[in-house]
Amino acid sequence: MTDTTGPAVTSDAPITASDPIPTPVAPPPDILRCAYMELVVTDLAASRNFYVEVLGLVVTEEDEDTVYLRSLEEFIHHNLVLRKGPLAAVAAFSYRVRSPEELDKAVEFYTELGCRVVRRKDGFTKGLGDSVRVIDPLGFPYEFFYDVEHVERLAWRYELHTPGALVRLDHFNQVTPDVPRAVKFMEDLGFRVTEDIQDSEGTTYAAWMRRKPTVHDTAMTGGDGPRMHHVAFATHEKHNIIAICDKLGALRMSDRIERGPGRHGVSNAFYLYLRDPDGHRVEIYTQDYYTGDPDNPVVTWDVHDNQRRDWWGNPVVPSWYTEASLVLDLDGNPQPVVARTDTSEMAVTIGADGFSYTRPEDDAEALPSWKQGEYKLGHQL
Amino acid sequence: MTDTTGPAVTSDAPITASDPIPTPVAPPPDILRCAYMELVVTDLAASRNFYVEVLGLVVTEEDEDTVYLRSLEEFIHHNLVLRKGPLAAVAAFSYRVRSPEELDKAVEFYTELGCRVVRRKDGFTKGLGDSVRVIDPLGFPYEFFYDVEHVERLAWRYELHTPGALVRLDHFNQVTPDVPRAVKFMEDLGFRVTEDIQDSEGTTYAAWMRRKPTVHDTAMTGGDGPRMHHVAFATHEKHNIIAICDKLGALRMSDRIERGPGRHGVSNAFYLYLRDPDGHRVEIYTQDYYTGDPDNPVVTWDVHDNQRRDWWGNPVVPSWYTEASLVLDLDGNPQPVVARTDTSEMAVTIGADGFSYTRPEDDAEALPSWKQGEYKLGHQL
Amino acid sequence: MTDTTGPAVTSDAPITASDPIPTPVAPPPDILRCAYMELVVTDLAASRNFYVEVLGLVVTEEDEDTVYLRSLEEFIHHNLVLRKGPLAAVAAFSYRVRSPEELDKAVEFYTELGCRVVRRKDGFTKGLGDSVRVIDPLGFPYEFFYDVEHVERLAWRYELHTPGALVRLDHFNQVTPDVPRAVKFMEDLGFRVTEDIQDSEGTTYAAWMRRKPTVHDTAMTGGDGPRMHHVAFATHEKHNIIAICDKLGALRMSDRIERGPGRHGVSNAFYLYLRDPDGHRVEIYTQDYYTGDPDNPVVTWDVHDNQRRDWWGNPVVPSWYTEASLVLDLDGNPQPVVARTDTSEMAVTIGADGFSYTRPEDDAEALPSWKQGEYKLGHQL
Amino acid sequence: MTDTTGPAVTSDAPITASDPIPTPVAPPPDILRCAYMELVVTDLAASRNFYVEVLGLVVTEEDEDTVYLRSLEEFIHHNLVLRKGPLAAVAAFSYRVRSPEELDKAVEFYTELGCRVVRRKDGFTKGLGDSVRVIDPLGFPYEFFYDVEHVERLAWRYELHTPGALVRLDHFNQVTPDVPRAVKFMEDLGFRVTEDIQDSEGTTYAAWMRRKPTVHDTAMTGGDGPRMHHVAFATHEKHNIIAICDKLGALRMSDRIERGPGRHGVSNAFYLYLRDPDGHRVEIYTQDYYTGDPDNPVVTWDVHDNQRRDWWGNPVVPSWYTEASLVLDLDGNPQPVVARTDTSEMAVTIGADGFSYTRPEDDAEALPSWKQGEYKLGHQL
Structure with a gap:
């Protein structure tokens, strides 16, 4: 790509951690994809209304305290769990692994790292079997599972699709103080960098990392953390995202729109950021690109390039940089937040x-x- | 429409001018539609590049000083004239009338109002015959014509269409200090109000007025005037507008995007505002609604409703309220700008x-x- | 337009009737637009399901025998009336006129032609006031009205919009044996031809005619008549039409799709033809072009051009040429069908x-x- | 999925080969994805015009006899090679493997099967390094490579995108007489079935098989073979495919459209089939679904379900069933075609x-x- 139209493209991600987490001897579990997020919400009825009536996610199952939701092309039990609780937070970033045996690897991998590890044969949520939850070295509650109840894939059930149909869970985004350290750890876990934001002094502001061959299954965003920046669902086309905005306007809920819609520089996807009734951030996202080759070119953006976060140069609102959701430990208590010491992307831009x-x-x-x-x-x- | 989802709808526009221009005895000309704008530009090559290479308007004819452009579904000679000059300004808001005889009516109508009127049998621009130009009572250079050279309508020539294809000239937008006074005059000229923005104290901030059965051929926006706020071209679909943004990003011209894309409250259209190399504002616009019935309901928006200008509640940038293009008198000198004394929409919102x-x-x-x-x-x- | 890319374009429609209906001395009523069709259906529940549950038209009002439906951007009471009856047929092609006084003109115009004329001060359907129904010289039941109940225009009510949202009634299409004769009569009624299909021997196979500035309010299609070929509703974008097909597939009702979706040559619109439970044909249509200038170029297509009916050259199914709905006289009896004697478009192509x-x-x-x-x-x- | 809305969904593909190719002891190469097809064309200028000027593929490199083309999101040297030759045919179905070492595995795997195997350290085409070509047990010329020249990924270069922008190579489709036998062999090569078409007597008519997590990298279509049914490129949205049709109409090349556009039942993708100047079939395709989980549900369609090939029930033209391209052996001679003996899908439907x-x-x-x-x-x- 020439200098005037886009970012630098390199054959690998030149991100070096100054304070790395040691690479375990134990191999990491073979992760397929981000699979679901468990959100603690303070008003279950309000959250259910937002995700089901407004956004059109499908209820697989629900009870008094919990709603299990999936997107229209999903065949596993859920992509989002809403659980009623006293404090809005994230209880789990959950990934599916390639086979039941990979859970043993997960246990060994995180145990070697000195992390707290809990395994439940009958799962932490309905619809799942054998599952492992850990607090990873970055402070995030991660989950791994293979066994899961299959449900109907609603891809062909167009009579159920809305104008803003959400068809897949696409990715997570995590806020962490030291991005290079986080990237190094995630590479040890088997993730690969696809894009990042740096400056000429060598500061890394954010990095996008994938298992499935899209731009990311999760991203590491520099900031006070561990916190959850957003969870993202995919639509098929751009007009689907516009339809969500139009509906929010009609419902006099347009103040749920925080940023966008717009075109990302990073990922080249069309995007929209919403805030749910608890302030949890949800991205709606469509049309990034295939990244599955081992030598997939890494795209590095200059932090001062005002098209990196919005290809049209539209300003990023400060709340998008500063606000994020707390994450919980395995006992349900909020993880303490550590301040970022590297330069802040908002400050320098x-x-x-x-x-x-x-x-x-x-x-x-x-x-x-x-x-x-x-x-x-x-x-x- | 209920209070929670939209604006007030009334059977007519309750706008009263306190200082009205007297209604002429002579009948107004029968206007078909806004037809073209003549823009004076200071760097013809830069402007040609913007409108032709970037936006894809079609050159009907050009010479050293002037470029005649049209949209893809147009069959008259031009919808936009770029004329090289020392000062960026608007030389004419031009409307097509129903027959050659309507020009006599235009002469009588404006002469009775004491306006300066100039008629040229061979037109003020190439491609047009008998034309009348006036400085109207609001200070704007208006033109009327019927005779025009027909050119190929390129509607079926899809091999020439770009991803952001502009298919029609849709409307003008004028800045004027006293909106009720302007509305009353335009009603005398045969226009009808379709939507407006008011407050509970009776101040009118803007009004949309039409001849052809869309939301407007021109709008009156309250502010220091006479000035030209924008000229608008239509696309077929929303993705066409997004494609224009994407291309501007690729060309590292994203700073031409001033506001949007977004969904208007007023008009219900999907929109984008660009600034050309001289700062003239151009809107790209799609999908408003049919307004051709005499009793078409007028939609009145509360100035404090933050969905009136953007249905998604996204903020309007201050430049959009404050900046506009000068207009010229019939000798090519800029018209003096008179300050608005009514409350400003930006100030109250x-x-x-x-x-x-x-x-x-x-x-x-x-x-x-x-x-x-x-x-x-x-x-x- | 060059020979290789499109049809012939002429300044007027060279269609001459050999057996013309005399032009009345009385002036025609000033028609605004096609406004609604009254369909007689044999199974009201099945028809209601098709138009409301499948296509998403909005019920303004209904009773045991009748359902009054409108499109999402309409502000008059209805665009379609489904009335239960023993024989599937069309009871009225209804047009709105510019003022109440135009109804007097309609009475005089058709009375002079010797047509049966019935006027009802309280309308023939709910929601309408003073109305005139006639059997026109071509044998069709035509209606004219001005007084109508206003209802909410649902344009901004996006929470009610479906993926295949129908936003406007666009046009009717009538089957008549002698197209030039019909065109001449409709021109007397104030319609103008925008496009037609002819051959080099001078046979006219079909003509499109408008009042509002789109390609048509009605079309005259050569065939055994008087019969109703179709009634057409507009969507905003092409994907809306595709969504209707996808939903019909999901409901295992894909056999309602008769032809398309595709791009018309004539009109340049994107289209789909459906058949309702009684076999009445409904078109879904989007994105034709502005035709409101008096000298709007008439586009004449060669009947042998296989892109005239489908710009992609996809074949027209025989049923589309041969099948159409009966129309009723003012007593509710079916009008006799007269065979076309001119060459048939299906036969020659x-x-x-x-x-x-x-x-x-x-x-x-x-x-x-x-x-x-x-x-x-x-x-x- | 219920009986009335879709196909049967099973946990694996119940396809059994009665005459299986023995599974090699040697492990198969680890294939990433379908990467390019080499087409022999008889009129290079005509083919270049079709793929470059009409479809908008990008020329990476070309010489007198060969044109190397890629899609807009590709970073390897090419996705399609047009090579001038005396007979229209397919010279290679080429796949990228995960590392250089996988080529050794490919050699061993096919050698054990008794296939002809040729390896060239400097590749069979420009832009590639070490490559292996074989004639597989089904008679198809297959290629495997890892080393490839990287070129600019044009994803962000919107100024180069056309309304019908092709962004990825999506899949191949092969015609083979015995589908179960072909499926069994491809499973040995590491492919997995995602969907198939069967009847209640146990005949399999076609099967879709993937490496990358989409519905397919290639499909096996029952018929006289080995022949190449089509090669498919992806667009981002449905309107991109419609734009290709519209452009073909404008260029008076609509007879290149063989089937569609439409919605597939199998794969749920939106599609269009074109025929290039030599009759090679090209599909344009968008929006299938993620299939990357090991237990991804296999979807089995009844051959009598008229929504299986077109979700809207639109008929499949006979040429689509009967016509396909010859494939070449490694000396450039056409492979003999063996007749299918199982029931033909066209005959039974x-x-x-x-x-x-x-x-x-x-x-x-x-x-x-x-x-x-x-x-x-x-x-x-």
Whole structure:
């Protein structure tokens, strides 16, 4: 890609951790894909309304305290669990592994790392069998499973599809203080970097990592953490995402729209960010690209490129950088949040001293007023 | 429409001018539609590149000083004229009338109003015959014509269509200090109001007016004027508008995107605002609704409804409210700009004292941070 | 348009009636647009299910014998009336006129022509006031009205929109033996031709005619008549039409799809033809072009051009040419059907002796096997 | 899935080969994905025009005899090679493997099977390194490679995208007489069945098989073979496919459209089939579903279900069943074609004695005339 139209492309991700987590001797489990997130919500009825009546996720099963939801092309029991609780938080980032035997590997891998590991033969949620939950070295509650109840894949059931039909769980996004350290650990777990955001001083602001051959199953976003930045569902087409916005407007719920819709630079996908009734962030996402070859080119974006997060240069709202959900330990208590010490992406791009460019050769802060972002504008008035 | 989902709907537009222009005795010309705008541009090559290479308008004819452009479904000679000049401005808002005889009516109508009127049998631009230009009572250079050279309608020439194909000129938008006065005059000229923005004190902030049965051929936007707010072209579908944004990103011209894409409350159309190399604003627009019945319901929006200008509640950037193009008199000199004395829409909605709501029953300023707009945010930091 | 890409374009429609209906001295009523069709259906529950549950039209009002339906952007009481009756047929093609006074003109116009005329101050259907019904000289039951109950325009009510949302009634299509005679009469009624299909011998096979500035409010299709060929509703985008097909598949009702989806040559619109439970044909249609100028170029297609009815050259099924709905007289009895004596479009294009071309210069019957149509193929096996 | 809306879903593919190829002791190479097809074309200029000027594939490199093309999201040298030759045919179905070492496995695997195997360290085409070509036990010329020249991934280069942008090579489709035998062999090679078409007597008519987690990298279609049925490229959205049809119409090349566009039952993708200047069949395809889990449910369709090949029940043209491209041996001579002895899908569904249904409970041949297919109709006239 030429300098004027896009990011640098390299054959691998030049991210080096200064404080790495040691690589275990035990091999990692063979992970297929991100499979579901367990969200603790404070008002189950409000959350159910948001995910089912507004967004159109399908209820596989529910009881007084829990709702199990799936997307329209899913055949496993659920992609999202809403569980009633006193504090809005994330109880699990759950991944499916290739076979039952991979759970043994997960136990060994995390045990060697000194992590807390809990295994339940009958699963932590309905619809699942043998499952392993851990608090990983980054502080996140991760789950692995293979055994799962099959349910009807509703791909052909167009009479159930809405204008904004969500067809797949696409990815998670995690906030962590030290991105290179997190990347190194996730590579040990078998993930590969597809894209990242860096600056010329070598700071890494975020990295996208995959198991299935899309741009990511999860991303590591620099910030105070461990926290959950968002969970993302895919639609087939861009108009589906627009339809979700239109419906939120009609329901006088447009204030749930935090950012977008827009086109990402990173991933090249069309996107929308919503906030659920507890403030959990949900992305709607469509049309990234195939990344399954081992030598898939890694795309590195300059943090000052104002098209990296929105290809159209539209400003990122500060809340998107600063707000995220707490995550829970295996006893249900919130994990403590550690502050990021590396430079913040918001500070270097839309803060008082930050700068961004549309064309690399332009002077710093040469953006027209409508592209400078809310934060920067604040200082100009 | 219920209170929670949309605007008030009334059987006519309750807009009253306190300082009306007298209605002429002479009947107005029978106007078919907005037909073309003549733009003066300071760098003809840059403007040609923007409208032809980037946006894909078709060159009907060109010479050293002028480029005549049309949209893909047009059969008259042009919808946009780019003329090289020393000062970026608008030389004419041009409308087609139903027959050659209507030009006599135009002369009488504006002459009775005391306006300057110039008629040229061979037209003011290539491709047109007998034409009348006037400076109307609001200070705008208006043109009327019937005779025009027919050219190929390229509707079926899909090999020429781009992903962002512009198929029709849709409307103009004018900035004028006294909206009720402008509306009354345009009604005398035969236009009808389809939608407007008001407040409970009776201030009118903007009004949309039509001849052809769409939401507008032109709109009157309250502000310092006479100035030209924007000229709008239509696409067939929403993805065409997204494709224009994507291409601007690829060309590292994303800073031409001022606002959007988004869904309008007013008009219900999907929109995007661009700024051309001289700063002239161009809207790309699709899918408003039929308004051709005499009793078409007028839709009145509350100025404090934050879905009125963007149905998704996304903030309007201040430049969109404050910046507009000068207009020229018939000698090519810029018309003086008169300040608006009525309340400004920006001030009452995103300024320090302004407020907006998503749900009418909510407290003022109850919007989440990401919906409060750039201007308001500036005061909070 | 060049010979290789499209049809002939002329400044007017060279259609001459050999047996014209005399032009009345009385002026015609000023018609705004096609407004609704009254369909007699034999199984009201089945029809209601088709139009409401499958196609998503909105019930304004209903009783034991009648269902009043409208499209999502409509503000008048209905666009379609389903009335239970013993014989599937069309009871009225109904048009809205510009003012109440136009009904007097309608009475005079048709009375002078010797037609049966019935006027009801309280309307023939619910939701309407003063209305005039006639049997026109071509044998069709036509209605005119102005007074109508306003209902909510659901354009902004996206929570009610389905993936295949029908937003407007677009047009009717009538089958009549003598197309030039019908065109001449409709021109007297104030309609204008926008496109037609002819051959080099001067036979006219079909003509499209408009009041509102789209390609048509009704079309005259050559065949045994008077019969109703179809009634058409518009969607915003092409994917909406595809969604209707997908839903019919999911409901195992795909046999309701008679032809398409495809792109028309005539009108340039994207289309789909369905058959309702009684066999009444419904078109779903989107994105034709503006035709409102008096000198709008008439597009004439060669009957042998195999892209005229489907721009992609896909064959037209014989049922589409031969089947149509009966129409009723003002007493509710079916009008007798008169056979067409002019050449049939089906015979000259897909019959044993017919021929079609993709490129005018190619030999007759040079089409590959997959483009020759079902009828022609039948003779080859 | 219930009986009325879709196919049977089973946990594995109940396809049993009566005359199986023995499973080699040597393990198969680890295949990533279908990567490119080498087509021999008789008029290189005509083929280049079709694939480059009409379909918009990108020329990576070309010389007098060969054109190397890629899709817009590809980063390897090519997805399609057009090579000039005396006879239209397929020279290679080429797959990328996970590492250079996998080529040794390929050599051993096919050598053990007694196949002819040729390895070239500098590749059979430009842009590739070490490659292995074989004639597989089914008679097809297969290629495997890892080393390849990287080129720019044009995903972000929207200024190069056309309305019908082809973004990925999606799959191949092969015609072979004995589908169960072919499936068994491909399973030995590491492929997995995702969907198939069978009848209640146990005949298998076609099967879809994948390496990457989409519905297929290749499919086995029952018929006289070995022949190449089609090669398929993906678009992002459905309107991209429609744009290709519209452009073909504008270029008066609509006779290149053989079948569609439509929605597949099998795969649930939106599709279009074209024929290139030599008659090679090209599919344009979008939006199938994720199949990467080991227990991905296999979908089995009844051969009599008329929604299996087109979800809307639109007839399949006979040419689509009967015509296919020859394949070459490693010396460039056409492989002999062996006749299918199992029942033909065309015969049992649209032939004189065949039947199809929309609803399983309906009587045989209960389809309305417009759904009976061209072949069947031929017998009725």
